[in-house]
Amino acid sequence: MRRTRTRIAVVLAGTAALATAIGLASTAQAATTLGASAADKGRYFGTAVANYKLSDATYSGILDREFNMITPENEMKWDATEPNQGQFSYGSADAIVAHANAHGQRMRGHALAWYSQQPGWAQNMSGTALRNAMVNHITNVAGHYKGKIYAWDVVNEAFADGGSGGRRDSNLQRTGNDWIEVAFQTARAADPGAKLCYNDYNTDGINAKSTGVYNMVKDFKSRGVPIDCVGFQSHINSGSPLTSDYQANLQRFADLGVDVQITELDIAYSGTQQASAYATVTKACLAVSRCTGITVWGIRDSDSWRSSDNPLLFDGNGNKKAAYTSTLDALNGGSTSSPPPVSTSPSRSTSPSPSTSPSNPGGGQGCTATTSVNQWQGGFVVTVRVTAGSTINGWTVGLALPSGATVTNSWNVTRSGNNWSNVSYNGHVNAGQYTEFGFQGTGTAGTLTPTCSGS
Numbered sequence: 458m459r460r461t462r463t464r465i466a467v468v469l470a471g472t473a474a475l476a477t478a479i480g481l482a483s484t485a486q487a488a489t490t491l492g493a494s495a496a497d498k499g500r501y502f503g504t505a506v507a508n509y510k511l512s513d514a515t516y517s518g519i520l521d522r523e524f525n526m527i528t529p530e531n532e533m534k535w536d537a538t539e540p541n542q543g544q545f546s547y548g549s550a551d552a553i554v555a556h557a558n559a560h561g562q563r564m565r566g567h568a569l570a571w572y573s574q575q576p577g578w579a580q581n582m583s584g585t586a587l588r589n590a591m592v593n594h595i596t597n598v599a600g601h602y603k604g605k606i607y608a609w610d611v612v613n614e615a616f617a618d619g620g621s622g623g624r625r626d627s628n629l630q631r632t633g634n635d636w637i638e639v640a641f642q643t644a645r646a647a648d649p650g651a652k653l654c655y656n657d658y659n660t661d662g663i664n665a666k667s668t669g670v671y672n673m674v675k676d677f678k679s680r681g682v683p684i685d686c687v688g689f690q691s692h693i694n695s696g697s698p699l700t701s702d703y704q705a706n707l708q709r710f711a712d713l714g715v716d717v718q719i720t721e722l723d724i725a726y727s728g729t730q731q732a733s734a735y736a737t738v739t740k741a742c743l744a745v746s747r748c749t750g751i752t753v754w755g756i757r758d759s760d761s762w763r764s765s766d767n768p769l770l771f772d773g774n775g776n777k778k779a780a781y782t783s784t785l786d787a788l789n790g791g792s793t794s795s796p797p798p799v800s801t802s803p804s805r806s807t808s809p810s811p812s813t814s815p816s817n818p819g820g821g822q823g824c825t826a827t828t829s830v831n832q833w834q835g836g837f838v839v840t841v842r843v844t845a846g847s848t849i850n851g852w853t854v855g856l857a858l859p860s861g862a863t864v865t866n867s868w869n870v871t872r873s874g875n876n877w878s879n880v881s882y883n884g885h886v887n888a889g890q891y892t893e894f895g896f897q898g899t900g901t902a903g904t905l906t907p908t909c910s911g912s
């Protein structure tokens with residue numbers, strides 16, 4: 458007994474020394490949720506959410522445990538947000554945004570301009586009147602959510618199916634071919650901080666339709682039309698199967714200088730075929746450095762817009778399916794069911810587990826800030842937690858990054874140099890409570906020493 462214990466201790470000590478010697482953390486743990494695991498890779502994992510389901514405890518329990526990005530399934534569409542011309546209705550979309558803020562989730566906005574789910578009054582419009590109505594709609598909706606949206610699907614599904622590679626006919630298209638760039642320019646003016654995406658389906662492999670979109674994005678980049686990202690819906694089924702050029706297609710768009718995102722993933726295969734297709738899509742995103750995240754189009758199979766296909770990661774009772782496990786394993790770069798290897802990714806150079814550092818030893822009124830850093834080869838995500846000592850109504854965190862580190866995007870915060878301050882919805886923090894913001898960057902974050910001052 459004693460001899461065995463000693464031997465185990467020696468082996469463990471040897472392993473730890475080896476891990477330290479080669480510069481790897483000995484405490485590396487594979488993350489156990491989709492969101493945390495994606496965050497370890499500098500990405501998000503999201504889902505579509507229907508506001509009326511948030512009161513379902515199973516639904517919101519899974520949502521808040523697994524997902525750190527939310528797309529309203531219908532609540533931000535034109536028919537929902539402007540049911541009568543000039544009369545805006547934000548109640549259910551605002552409720553989703555409030556839920557996201559309360560649970561540290563970010564928002565994808567969906568969708569500002571689309572041929573479908575238009576209110577009746579817009580469906581009946583054409584020409585200049587419709588063009589002006591579209592501009593007014595985008596200005597109001599993107600303006601209402603200014604500072605609260607990570608990325609907007611500015612234009613949805615504007616290309617035709619089939620081999621033409623051209624635009625889909627619609628009332629918006631008939632206002633003139635420039636309607637898409639006008640939509641993007643209008644969205645940029647309304648919310649300069651949001652990433653602006655073009656989003657479509659059947660563009661998930663290299664084909665005539667995706668090449669049409671590719672040529673538009675290339676043209677926009679060459680002429681300075683503001684576009685930041687392309688969304689690939691990825692509604693995969695036997696009629697629209699996963700093809701072997703999925704990753705290459707993401708990569709060719711990324712090479713144009715835009716982010717790519719998988720925006721509405723569902724896979725209508727069953728059993729191991731489904732599990733393996735989810736893993737393939739996940740690995741493809743991880744392999745493309747500008748693929749910033751994956752969103753599935755619903756939580757349980759019963760929540761799906763195509764529920765008879767059972768295309769999602771959780772069954773109707775909220776249990777994890779094989780597709781869930783294969784997705785999580787792919788995010789973790791291997792198996793999560795057995796003890797994790799010392800390093801979860803060959804490119805990772807430092808600890809994948811969050812490291813926290815205390816802050817604000819002496820100064821500041823009413824709050825403290827701590828940071829949690831996920832660093833990988835060439836990039837990082839920092840999450841900053843602001844904890845209130847006494848109740849505060851605003852805060853500023855002082856946080857300098859080492860030279861060579863560049864912030865590429867941030868959320869739940871406004872930044873002015875080394876000062877990071879609250880936005881409208883997260884300034885008020887009750888005594889003892891906390892709020893979080895974050896940012897992503899390139900380079901090395903190093904050891905951060907934040908200060909906090911509350912007001």
Ligand code: XIL
Pocket residue numbers: 530531613690721762
């Ligand atoms: C779907 C929703 O899931 C349904 O609830 C609604 O009835 C119709 O729209 N492409 C899109 C999404 O961009 O907005 C669609 O969502 C699915 C296809």
